[in-house]
Amino acid sequence: MKLFDNKIIIVTGAAGGMGKAIVQELLNEDATVIALDLSTKNLEDIQHERLLTYETNVLAEENIQKIVSEVYENYGKIDGLVNALGIAQAATPVEEVTLEEWDRLLNVNVKSLFITSRAVVPFMKQQKKGSIITIASISAVRPRPGLQTYIASKGAAESFTRGLAIELAEHGIRVNTIHPGPADTTMLGKFTSNGGDIEQTKEEIFRKSVPLGRLIVPQDIANAVSFLLSDKAEIITGSTLNVDGGRGL
Template identity: 35%
Template sequence: MAARRRSSIATWRRVASRVSEAPIAVRGGVEMGQFDGKVVIVTGGALGMGRTTALEFAREGARVVIADINADAGRSAIAAMPAGAGHLSIADVAGATDCQSVVADAERAFGGIDILFNNVGIQPTTSYANVENTTEEMWDRILGVNLKSYFLMSKFAIPSMRRRGGGVIINNASVQGLQSMKGVPAYAASKGGVLSLTRQMALDYAAERIRVLAICPGTIDTEMVRASAVNEPDGVEAALERYGRSHPIGRIGTGLDIANVVLFLSSDRASFMTGEYVCVDGGYMAMGAWASGAGAAEA
């Protein structure tokens, strides 16, 4: 059984990788060009969920600005897009000056902004601690990247959206914004804040046709998750399989799982949705308290 599960997971990863990196010409059965003429900013778009989502937007005809501090990975992501579809803005979006620069880059390169995917997030391996053992510096850095940047990027992008008659903001939260685990006070606080900010901005800007939504991923196969799994005694791949078993669907997610939902929420097909979050978690939150192990003593 375990061998079959490992084989199945390995096959799924290979297929997901091929789909997310495949040329547009072989994307049969998918409506192409649904974002023609749209301009998208993806923060933290050089790696992980952000990279895959940025590439999917570009495949669907959008012009995409990747905002990231990682210049090499950012250039690699832009190179994977159709010619002329991407622009890299090197920025630390935890600060107002860089956020303003990203918006200015998007307007200069492509004429405006229609969609903002506030995706960037950090959870350093050194941040796993209770409140007493979390430093002020670590707290400020995590909240700065994971929450403050969403406020700042939205603040500076909204005027451009308004000039274009509306827009969409998608915020990357987490199931940890809904139900937490031990040892992640700053990360959990940042993601809970993202959900509250999403609801609040949705009310402020609904009349201006600016929709604001959030996604709550479960465990996704990203560089950040793999960096955390390095410290697991059973090794990275075994740890990822174990993480997958904690999700009812039996696997962890891929960047493409996230991208598919972000693109839907950003599209006209979701035009009656705002102020809500969508869990992309393989059924994790459906377990309720069991997801964090609460109640296990009564099992």
């Protein structure tokens, strides 16, 4: 039997660099995956009877409630939620960051977690079981200049996750955070300051910052998600797993 045989798992940001690897890993382990993203085009090459895709903004609260309710009605349970969506901030001095940019980052990177978690928790409480994972960032504890707003959002993401972990433990629901280090997805280039060289930033700033000597790849994150979601991690909640090649040291 595979790790997620007969498990129903919702993934946000599912068409992103990490999201897609997570979707593929969960499908390989026999899960049914409900994949949410603004655009699901990047998932079109995965043709699988256990993959359901929804194109939606995760901030569209009513839509998320509706999708989650439909999933529960159709399958009678929701085993897992993986919050893998997110947006980056181009490195910017704090005095140049607009209120709109602050709100946009906090809304997407934090409010989305509230919306998805609030939608699944009532069903997980009925089951007395569930696992929620949020992809935050090692930058929350090992910051870099110019990324203050993104870093604030990821700190909030980790704190929210820990808050949920203590609140939901008595209901058998586990809630954990993963802090990726710099990862080789399209997002990484978006941290480059305006006008900066993306490839040079990736190599000079990011790769060289990883003690183990290479960028994190999406499969590294998918492996960690798979472990934390599964019953192999049944006594782990409120934890933060750094998948960062030692960047947090």
